[in-house]
Amino acid sequence: MKIEFSERAKRIKASEIRELLKLTVQPEIISFAGGLPAAELFPLEQIAEVAGDVVLKEGKAALQYSPTEGLKRLREIIIAQRLNPIHIEATLDEISITSGSQQALDFTGKMFINEGDTVIVESPTYLGALNAFLAYNPNYVEIPLQEDGMDMDKLEEVLESGVKPKFIYTIPDYQNPSGITMSEEKRRRLIDIANKYDLIIVEDSPYAELCFDGKQLDPIKSLDTEGRVIYMGTYSKTFTPGLRIGWVVGNPTIINKFIQVKQGADLQTSSIDQRIAAEYMSRYDLNEHIRMIIDVYSKRRDVMLDTMKKTFHKDITFTESTGGLFTWVNVRKDIDTKELMQEALKENVAFVPGASFFASSGHNNYMRLNYSCMPEDKIRVGIERLAKVLNKYYE
Amino acid sequence: MKIEFSERAKRIKASEIRELLKLTVQPEIISFAGGLPAAELFPLEQIAEVAGDVVLKEGKAALQYSPTEGLKRLREIIIAQRLNPIHIEATLDEISITSGSQQALDFTGKMFINEGDTVIVESPTYLGALNAFLAYNPNYVEIPLQEDGMDMDKLEEVLESGVKPKFIYTIPDYQNPSGITMSEEKRRRLIDIANKYDLIIVEDSPYAELCFDGKQLDPIKSLDTEGRVIYMGTYSKTFTPGLRIGWVVGNPTIINKFIQVKQGADLQTSSIDQRIAAEYMSRYDLNEHIRMIIDVYSKRRDVMLDTMKKTFHKDITFTESTGGLFTWVNVRKDIDTKELMQEALKENVAFVPGASFFASSGHNNYMRLNYSCMPEDKIRVGIERLAKVLNKYYE
Structure with missing residues (x-):
């Protein structure tokens, strides 16, 4: 049977991130790829x-x-x-x-x-x-x-x-x-x-x-x-x-x-x-619940940023976010983070390559890291793994 | 400020039925206009x-x-x-x-x-x-x-x-x-x-x-x-x-x-x-729950159809539905059920004029009646009221 979708539907594609997330569910992988809130904090x-x-x-x-x-x-x-x-x-x-x-x-x-x-x-x-x-x-x-x-x-x-x-x-x-x-x-x-x-x-x-x-x-x-x-x-x-x-x-x-x-x-x-x-x-008081979330997330953010500062090559820059779920890493222009992702997966760490977040093509040297849904020790280990993969490019 | 909606959005209009239903919420009105399941049966x-x-x-x-x-x-x-x-x-x-x-x-x-x-x-x-x-x-x-x-x-x-x-x-x-x-x-x-x-x-x-x-x-x-x-x-x-x-x-x-x-x-x-x-x-066994719903709805359907047979002029036809929530009434071609609805509301009974259910215009002599969400005695009284309004047109 011939299926003729609308032009509109032909433009709609599966989210690259959703596809990627499927690769990162193995327990040995420390994944900064998601954008999920911390489930252990749900009341x-x-x-x-x-x-x-x-x-x-x-x-x-x-x-x-x-x-x-x-x-x-x-x-x-x-x-x-x-x-x-x-x-x-x-x-x-x-x-x-x-x-x-x-x-x-x-x-x-x-x-x-x-x-x-x-x-x-x-x-x-x-x-x-x-x-x-x-x-x-x-x-x-x-x-x-x-x-x-x-x-x-x-x-x-x-x-x-x-x-x-x-x-x-x-x-x-x-x-x-x-x-x-x-x-x-x-x-x-x-x-x-x-x-x-x-x-x-x-x-x-x-x-x-x-x-x-x-x-x-x-x-x-x-x-x-x-x-x-x-x-x-x-x-x-x-x-x-x-x-x-x-x-x-x-x-x-x-x-x-x-x-x-x-x-x-x-x-x-x-x-x-x-x-x-x-x-x-x-x-209940949602504000009180939010204060608790902030307390947990801000500590996780601290650990992520501190570990990045300690382990990432000095030419790698990132956002020192003051809230929310994410930091955003800018690597050297010739590094394609989609390729980097393959190497990161070998080291059992994952992130989202940044290119999908641009309306235009050609922004390949970014990655998004999430800190909200992982305990601090895992964040530390994951960032260390990522540093190992990244820093090779700067040797 | 000038708001310029898309051509698509300009085509989208509020459902006539939703607007109509707002008129029928007064407690004195017996409304056959909805399409709701009977809430008293929810487990x-x-x-x-x-x-x-x-x-x-x-x-x-x-x-x-x-x-x-x-x-x-x-x-x-x-x-x-x-x-x-x-x-x-x-x-x-x-x-x-x-x-x-x-x-x-x-x-x-x-x-x-x-x-x-x-x-x-x-x-x-x-x-x-x-x-x-x-x-x-x-x-x-x-x-x-x-x-x-x-x-x-x-x-x-x-x-x-x-x-x-x-x-x-x-x-x-x-x-x-x-x-x-x-x-x-x-x-x-x-x-x-x-x-x-x-x-x-x-x-x-x-x-x-x-x-x-x-x-x-x-x-x-x-x-x-x-x-x-x-x-x-x-x-x-x-x-x-x-x-x-x-x-x-x-x-x-x-x-x-x-x-x-x-x-x-x-x-x-x-x-x-x-x-x-x-x-x-x-x-739980949903089939058992469905049997209970069927028992209630089929009796309500019986009361509605029986009362229509007894009270509606013989030239008015309707579907003897064998399931679901609705029957559909066909009145004489020159009767506009939107106008009829105004008279029905005066008698404290409501239905949905049928014209909205057609892709083309000009089908004004139909009405949809729902029997699922009303007790039998109310159905009887409501249909009697409707018959009074309708039969006038056939005198």
Whole structure:
């Protein structure tokens, strides 16, 4: 039988990372390749208690179909607990629940991108966003990252030259993959630029709350006086990714269209997952749980960076991330980290080659390392193994 | 600010039914408009027990990210319990979990439809499928339903004329909205036609197990020797819709593409929901639960049909459905059921006007009635109210 997929589907490929991760599951491999939260920190007993209670006490509603935009109570909790403290004001018609942030990214592509439309992304950026948008065939324009975030001079130059993007996609806090955070000054400049050029900003913020130094910056959305920022949050990194609960915040016209798109895409996010989340957030203090995660992750980050400083050749540079899950390593330009990966696997250590995180080809001398889901001693040993492989190239 | 949605997003509109349902929530209204399973039949205590156990015993995995294609154990259970008994053989690479059947419909559109491609649908058909596909802008060709399903002569005529559809979409059992079931003879003829013209069939099967007369027919997929049927099942109508668990079964090339599309769309279906379902299906007998649902729904169907026979004018016809959730009423051609709905609401009874279930306009003399989620006495009173409104037109 001849199967004729759509042009759109032909563009969609399996994520290289997902394929790669399959290679790294053997127990002898120390893998920095994943992007997972630490499962040993999940509050199992509390979630088990809440899950049972929610089904028994609210079961008829918890197991029935429910509104596409999400449970009102959960949206109220997210506004009060997760948005207002970071100075985002939102009414109930300005927020919709999504099945994780990934769904919000797919819907954003679906809602805005006609074939050939320009989308501005950071270089590098989140692979899953590139893949989600790719289905709708945009023309990517990349803006390089600097130590304090997107190169705003370059952005202005591009816009001044007449490029008119459908939106600018940014992960301002502890970016995936780079670990870089956009400075307060640049956040202000970005919103000024968006106002000047009448642009939409898509602010993807899964990591902001995993702030190790107490200096969490206000989101770009908090500076938005014209309803042009679409803000995406999630419980996947601060609570649990297994529940698949994210949220998207924006002006009512945009949120209303998100809801219409969601009706056709999956009707609604799991009723029971939404109720488990809402009940947990009412009974327990997520901020306290986040402080515990931060304590563990920041120590792991310390061990990773310290070991890299001690063992990596001095010409190898990396991000000293102050939050989130990742650091990003820059090796000599002629080293292809995809080839390096094969050698690393022989030494039983794994990472993600950086090339997949760029909209354009030819960025082969980067790697992403994750420190969130591994004990400190393993991080130390893994980095030592990686140093052994890497340093050979610098002899 | 000027918001410029994609052409795709401009086509997507709020479901008329969802808007309508908002009008029917007042307690004094007896609403036959929904399509909900009866919440009072959900096995709350068992699900509560299972949910708590799953989090406590498998929590680290149950709350972590998990594979896009779905939990292996759940896929094995679905194959053994739900597919093999209806003579569908499938290996693990021929099935993927979806976040409800609605997601499988959206992905089918995304995977196959280029703008202007032809899709063949039944007339009438499921509104949510029409809306899901609409995002990808197909050209719909409608094939009328007869008492025993799609008009196969008409289908052959259309294909013979040179129409080359991307797929044929059918709901063969207790169709939504018509309540009609495709005969065994027509199932065989449909697969022969698909083989002859090298076509893909999308078989959407949410209701087949809600069979009231013990005469459940084998699915079209069970007759498929060439891997050209994409079969969709769900727990939404037989267990609970709140968990959002469906499955799609097809040849490995197609399922692999489904998985790639799902990676970009929402990464995965809720890990905890999948484990709750798998554990419930291991501990309890879903078939027994389904028998209980059938017992309740078939009595409600009896009351609805009996009351209609007693009270509706003799020229009004309707489907004597032998399973599922709906009956479908055909009134005189000059009666517009959207207008009728306004009068019905005055009498505190509601239904869904049938026009939304057609890809083309001008089918205004139908209505869909749901009998699954209301006690028998309310059904009787509601139908009597509806008869009062309707019969006026026949005086």
